[in-house]
Amino acid sequence: MSGHTSAPWHVSQRPHTKGPPSTDPADAHLDYFHIEAGRDEEDGGWEIAGYMRPADARLIAAAPQMLAALKALNLQTRNWSSDEIRQMGMETTLTMMLDAIAKAEGK
Numbered sequence: 674m675s676g677h678t679s680a681p682w683h684v685s686q687r688p689h690t691k692g693p694p695s696t697d698p699a700d701a702h703l704d705y706f707h708i709e710a711g712r713d714e715e716d717g718g719w720e721i722a723g724y725m726r727p728a729d730a731r732l733i734a735a736a737p738q739m740l741a742a743l744k745a746l747n748l749q750t751r752n753w754s755s756d757e758i759r760q761m762g763m764e765t766t767l768t769m770m771l772d773a774i775a776k777a778e779g780k
Contacts, residue, residue, distance in 0.1 A: 677777075678710040680737035684730045685709060706730035710737075740777045743770050 685707045706725050725733075750758075750767060758764055 677737065677740075680710075680741075682708055682710045682734040682737055684727075684734045686727075708734050736777070740774065743774050746770060747774060 706727060706729075708730060747770060750763075750770075753763075758767060
Protein backbone atom coordinates (compact mmCIF):
# COMPACT_ATOMS: atom_id res chain seq x y z
CA MET A 674 0.00 0.00 0.00
CA SER A 675 1.35 3.42 -0.90
CA GLY A 676 1.58 6.25 1.61
CA HIS A 677 -1.05 8.89 2.15
CA THR A 678 -0.98 12.22 0.38
CA SER A 679 1.62 14.45 1.95
CA ALA A 680 0.75 17.02 4.59
CA PRO A 681 -0.29 19.66 5.23
CA TRP A 682 -3.99 19.09 4.86
CA HIS A 683 -6.30 22.12 5.00
CA VAL A 684 -10.03 22.63 5.50
CA SER A 685 -11.93 25.12 3.37
CA GLN A 686 -15.60 26.02 3.56
CA ARG A 687 -18.04 26.44 0.70
CA PRO A 688 -21.76 27.15 0.65
CA HIS A 689 -24.03 24.09 0.80
CA THR A 690 -25.16 24.03 -2.81
CA LYS A 691 -24.74 20.38 -3.79
CA GLY A 692 -25.95 17.07 -2.52
CA PRO A 693 -29.12 16.03 -0.74
CA PRO A 694 -30.40 18.25 2.05
CA SER A 695 -29.98 16.88 5.55
CA THR A 696 -33.01 16.15 7.73
CA ASP A 697 -30.92 16.55 10.91
CA PRO A 698 -31.70 19.91 12.58
CA ALA A 699 -28.06 20.11 13.68
CA ASP A 700 -27.15 20.38 10.00
CA ALA A 701 -29.45 23.33 9.27
CA HIS A 702 -26.51 25.60 8.46
CA LEU A 703 -24.08 22.90 7.34
CA ASP A 704 -21.76 24.07 4.63
CA TYR A 705 -19.67 22.02 2.28
CA PHE A 706 -16.33 21.35 3.96
CA HIS A 707 -13.58 20.48 1.56
CA ILE A 708 -10.18 19.07 2.51
CA GLU A 709 -7.18 19.86 0.36
CA ALA A 710 -4.24 17.53 0.85
CA GLY A 711 -0.63 17.83 -0.22
CA ARG A 712 -0.96 20.97 -2.27
CA ASP A 713 2.51 22.24 -3.09
CA GLU A 714 4.71 22.73 -6.14
CA GLU A 715 6.30 19.28 -5.97
CA ASP A 716 3.14 17.29 -5.23
CA GLY A 717 0.01 17.76 -7.29
CA GLY A 718 -1.90 16.67 -4.21
CA TRP A 719 -5.32 15.25 -3.75
CA GLU A 720 -8.67 16.72 -2.93
CA ILE A 721 -10.86 15.02 -0.36
CA ALA A 722 -14.35 16.46 -0.35
CA GLY A 723 -17.66 15.82 1.34
CA TYR A 724 -20.56 17.25 3.25
CA MET A 725 -19.48 17.06 6.84
CA ARG A 726 -19.65 18.86 10.12
CA PRO A 727 -16.80 21.29 10.83
CA ALA A 728 -15.43 19.11 13.66
CA ASP A 729 -15.21 16.10 11.32
CA ALA A 730 -13.40 18.14 8.68
CA ARG A 731 -10.89 19.43 11.24
CA LEU A 732 -10.26 15.90 12.54
CA ILE A 733 -9.61 14.53 9.05
CA ALA A 734 -7.33 17.45 8.17
CA ALA A 735 -5.30 16.86 11.35
CA ALA A 736 -4.82 13.13 10.62
CA PRO A 737 -1.33 13.36 9.03
CA GLN A 738 0.00 15.37 11.98
CA MET A 739 -1.57 13.00 14.49
CA LEU A 740 -0.07 9.99 12.70
CA ALA A 741 3.36 11.63 12.73
CA ALA A 742 3.01 12.36 16.46
CA LEU A 743 2.01 8.76 17.20
CA LYS A 744 4.97 7.43 15.22
CA ALA A 745 7.34 9.77 17.08
CA LEU A 746 5.91 8.65 20.41
CA ASN A 747 6.23 5.03 19.34
CA LEU A 748 9.94 5.54 18.67
CA GLN A 749 10.41 7.12 22.09
CA THR A 750 8.62 4.31 23.92
CA ARG A 751 10.36 1.38 22.23
CA ASN A 752 13.07 1.23 24.88
CA TRP A 753 10.65 1.14 27.80
CA SER A 754 10.58 -2.14 29.68
CA SER A 755 7.35 -4.00 30.41
CA ASP A 756 7.76 -3.10 34.08
CA GLU A 757 8.11 0.62 33.27
CA ILE A 758 5.03 0.51 31.06
CA ARG A 759 3.05 -1.24 33.78
CA GLN A 760 4.22 1.17 36.50
CA MET A 761 3.13 4.16 34.42
CA GLY A 762 -0.21 2.54 33.60
CA MET A 763 0.49 2.91 29.90
CA GLU A 764 -0.45 -0.57 28.64
CA THR A 765 -3.82 0.44 27.20
CA THR A 766 -2.55 3.74 25.84
CA LEU A 767 0.36 2.13 24.01
CA THR A 768 -1.90 -0.58 22.59
CA MET A 769 -4.29 2.12 21.34
CA MET A 770 -1.34 3.97 19.78
CA LEU A 771 -0.08 0.89 17.94
CA ASP A 772 -3.61 0.01 16.77
CA ALA A 773 -4.12 3.54 15.42
CA ILE A 774 -0.81 3.48 13.54
CA ALA A 775 -1.62 0.07 12.05
CA LYS A 776 -5.09 1.20 10.99
CA ALA A 777 -3.71 4.36 9.36
CA GLU A 778 -1.15 2.26 7.47
CA GLY A 779 -3.73 -0.28 6.31
CA LYS A 780 -2.37 -3.16 8.38
